[in-house]
Amino acid sequence: MKKDTSGFFLLQLLIDAVLIPLGIILAFQLRYETIDTLNWEPFVEIWWVLLGAGVLLFYFFESYKCGEKPLADSIYESVLAILLLSLFTMALTYFTRGFAYPRSIVLISFFVQGALLAGWKVIVYFLYHKIYPGKSLLVFGTKEENERTFYKLLMDGRGYGDKTFADTLTDEVRNILHGVDEVIIPMSFSDKDEVIRICFDHDIHLSIIPTLFEVNLFSTELKQIDDIPILSTKPFGLNQVQLLLKRIFDILSSGIALILLSPVFLIVMMAIAIESGFPVIYKQERLTRGDKRFFVRKFRTMVKDAESKSGPVLAAGADNRITKVGRFLRSTRLDEIPQFLNVFLGEMSLVGPRPERSFFVEEFSKELPEFRYRTRVKAGITGLGQVLGKYTTTPKDKLNFDMIYIRNYSFLLDLKLCFQTLKIFFVKSAAEGFREEYSFEAIKNNKELTIFEGDGYFTIKDEK
Numbered sequence: 001m002k003k004d005t006s007g008f009f010l011l012q013l014l015i016d017a018v019l020i021p022l023g024i025i026l027a028f029q030l031r032y033e034t035i036d037t038l039n040w041e042p043f044v045e046i047w048w049v050l051l052g053a054g055v056l057l058f059y060f061f062e063s064y065k066c067g068e069k070p071l072a073d074s075i076y077e078s079v080l081a082i083l084l085l086s087l088f089t090m091a092l093t094y095f096t097r098g099f100a101y102p103r104s105i106v107l108i109s110f111f112v113q114g115a116l117l118a119g120w121k122v123i124v125y126f127l128y129h130k131i132y133p134g135k136s137l138l139v140f141g142t143k144e145e146n147e148r149t150f151y152k153l154l155m156d157g158r159g160y161g162d163k164t165f166a167d168t169l170t171d172e173v174r175n176i177l178h179g180v181d182e183v184i185i186p187m188s189f190s191d192k193d194e195v196i197r198i199c200f201d202h203d204i205h206l207s208i209i210p211t212l213f214e215v216n217l218f219s220t221e222l223k224q225i226d227d228i229p230i231l232s233t234k235p236f237g238l239n240q241v242q243l244l245l246k247r248i249f250d251i252l253s254s255g256i257a258l259i260l261l262s263p264v265f266l267i268v269m270m271a272i273a274i275e276s277g278f279p280v281i282y283k284q285e286r287l288t289r290g291d292k293r294f295f296v297r298k299f300r301t302m303v304k305d306a307e308s309k310s311g312p313v314l315a316a317g318a319d320n321r322i323t324k325v326g327r328f329l330r331s332t333r334l335d336e337i338p339q340f341l342n343v344f345l346g347e348m349s350l351v352g353p354r355p356e357r358s359f360f361v362e363e364f365s366k367e368l369p370e371f372r373y374r375t376r377v378k379a380g381i382t383g384l385g386q387v388l389g390k391y392t393t394t395p396k397d398k399l400n401f402d403m404i405y406i407r408n409y410s411f412l413l414d415l416k417l418c419f420q421t422l423k424i425f426f427v428k429s430a431a432e433g434f435r436e437e438y439s440f441e442a443i444k445n446n447k448e449l450t451i452f453e454g455d456g457y458f459t460i461k462d463e464k
Contacts, residue, residue, distance in 0.1 A: 008131070012124055013055065013064040016078070019120060020054040021047050022086070029107050030112070046092070053088055057081035060419035066121050067128025074125065078117040080423055086110040097433060134161030135181035140189045142207075143167050149184070166457035173457050178222030179200055179413025187211050196299060210400060212370045218407040237376040237411055245411060250350050253418075254343035261337055268299055268325075275325045276303060281338055286355035289378040294347040296355050296379075297338035333424070339346075339381045351414040352380025353402040364395040371395065374402045382421040 032241065058064050063077035066376045086106050139149050153163055166173045169191040183199055185192055186209040199206040208214060220231040239245065272280040282300040283295055286356070302321040322330065329335035342348040348355065353374040364371045385401035452459045
């Protein structure tokens with residue numbers, strides 16, 4: 001049966017919001033032991049602005065979804081949201097006359113709000129797993145697809161209990177299907193019609209691994225010919241108004257970023273020059289909107305002339321061509337800062353598919369002809385694939401992320417992705433190089449797992 005957690009998340013968001021003004025009030029109490037009229041009246045006039053900004057930040061970072069993600073992630077996202085809110089508060093004090101808000105209060109409230117939210121997230125995390133115990137999951141697919149999904153769930157199986165993987169719909173699997181909480185199925189699965197029907201009949205949560213066909217059905221419009229219902233899809237790409245608004249946002253955001261990040265520019269350039277000399281900026285030909293070629297700019301993270309002998313290859317996790325400074329720059333995404341100049345010049349957008357080299361586009365397109373559809377929009381510094389994917393993400397999944405972004409584009413989505421990019425700066429797994437994944441058999445032999453195998457399936461039993 002479906003487990004509706006929307007009410008739980010809404011309550012969480014509301015309490016998150018309450019902790020914002022509460023933290024400020026406690027900061028005043030800690031600093032001055034009271035809030036006099038001079039401080040209180042301006043605070044009352046402006047508190048709703050801070051509250052609204054805080055709610056937006058919690059929404060952008062999705063910190064209110066504590067329980068569906070690791071506890072450390074929820075705390076990290078909440079503290080990051082409060083940090084940005086504190087910076088916004090400081091900026092607000094310069095433009096709001098009469099807003100008596102000492103800088104010491106901004107600093108103290110950051111620590112107080114952070115502590116309140118961290119404690120609250122710990123409570124929420126354990127409440128969530130008490131109220132919503134791990135969901136039983138059934139994954140359909142070919143043996144190869146199931147091995148890959150199996151690996152991913154081992155790495156990040158949050159919110160799930162027993163996990164069953166089936167490559168055919170036997171009678172045993174049908175019995176399991178009737179009792180699970182959630183089903184994941186690729187649309188290429190041969191018995192998908194029966195599986196979907198059973199899910200509908202028994203109110204089982206259904207998740208679909210989409211193909212380009214399903215992605216293209218996003219944002220459809222209902223039309224009719226006489227009494228025949230028709231789903232109409234809009235042209236794939238952005239319209240002229242969206243392109244104009246996106247360009248205005250790109251110019252403003254990249255211009256501000258280049259000014260604010262200029263000190264970082266100088267420090268990084270000096271570090272690269274000291275370790276491995278010049279040049280410090282690396283230019284490489286990539287593709288953008290309409291398959292137009294341009295030179296992307298990055299800080300050099302490899303030794304000079306790294307591909308002079310190997311030719312174009314994907315970076316590996318233990319690649320000895322990467323310098324020490326380069327490894328740090330990659331892990332923090334600081335190597336991509338010069339791309340703001342590409343954005344300002346109109347060669348890239350702040351948000352969009354990752355710019356790929358023509359060599360790899362041609363290679364990927366041999367197996368995925370739809371891969372070229374990514375260039376219906378400009379390449380971006382960040383995007384859905386960059387935020388939710390990793391360097392190890394397969395070309396097929398990168399393509400799906402990019403197609404979903406293009407089909408669902410909105411200015412609000414761009415803003416959300418910009419904020420979510422901030423939280424992956426220090427997430428190592430998002431910046432790792434390409435590496436081989438382990439097979440099901442290799443993992444099964446090296447993990448202490450309770451696994452039950454049957455006719456056409458295997459089940460990983462929850463140890464809790």
